[in-house]
Amino acid sequence: MIELEHVTKLYGSIPGLRDVSLHVPKGQTVGLLGRNGAGKTTALNLMTGYFPPTEGKVRVGGKDMLADSRACKRMIGYLPEKPPLYDEMTVEEYLAFVSELREVTRKANREHVNEIIELCSLKEVRERVIGHLSKGYRQRVGIAQALCGAPDVLILDEPTVGLDPRQTVEMRELIRKLGKDHTVVFSSHILTEVQQLCSRVIILNEGRMVQSIDLTEKPADTLRLRVRAAGRKEALLGALKGLQCVLQAEGVNSPEAGTAEFLLTCKTADEQGRATDQIFRLLAGLNAPIRMMTEEVDSLEEIFLRNT
């Protein structure tokens, strides 16, 4: 649905984004994660056609952003870092106004606005002046304006920034709901938020894309285990390496006297059974009781810290 092909954006000589290629498929919710200045806002502004890339191509729904910017922009609803709200208008006046700008016909406008108000849970403030709303409601109105004109794609720049914990939870709920029938790209520097909401996370650092991680991936057919057992390291390591399911084994320091600890990369299972069962049987047979056996999983946090 959205494609960036070798996109670079320079602000004078300062690189905002450097040679980034990515693809956001239709219907996915994708999170852009990165520290301050990583290039998140730059990437989002390029996707919305707010400014053109210095090099490379941006496509939305297969159309080129430069050649066919009107068609591209029609597919996109954008919540910028600072939503463009008119403080003196009421919520419904403002949404009707934005819908009109987005070419919703006068006849359909009222119903369209009602649907958006319902979707964004703005009913109780629909007649209130925007300038008098709490930050949480203002942010909801920001998302509501992005929905005007019924775009397929929603681009949200740090949608939860500055919200209190309750407002943050409500905003995440709303994003989750919108993700059911929109393609959503949003930026955040909160790992857990991205993990909760996205099917893919793209990590940016100093303008470069350093990782793109599928969060829906099924468990691989290999696993990494940390095993601690009573006994001598050399003898146990040799025995573990002898198991067919063990692809790689190394001894590491054990914090417990009289024990040895290992990091193993194994096939999850083979014709001899599950790797964990085989290791259990082997060590039991060697009279080396297992003190600990855990799966080593890279958390998103570890991946993020390693890459930034």
Ligand SMILES: Nc1ncnc2c1ncn2[C@@H]1O[C@H](COP(=O)(O)OP(=O)(O)OP(=O)(O)O)[C@@H](O)[C@H]1O
């Ligand atoms: N208008 C501009 N003029 C000059 N440099 C800019 C401009 N906008 C962004 N930059 C620079 O481009 C780089 C990427 O900025 P960008 O705002 O895209 O990062 P970000 O990940 O969104 O950061 P933040 O979380 O702080 O908003 C930074 O080094 C920033 O200083």
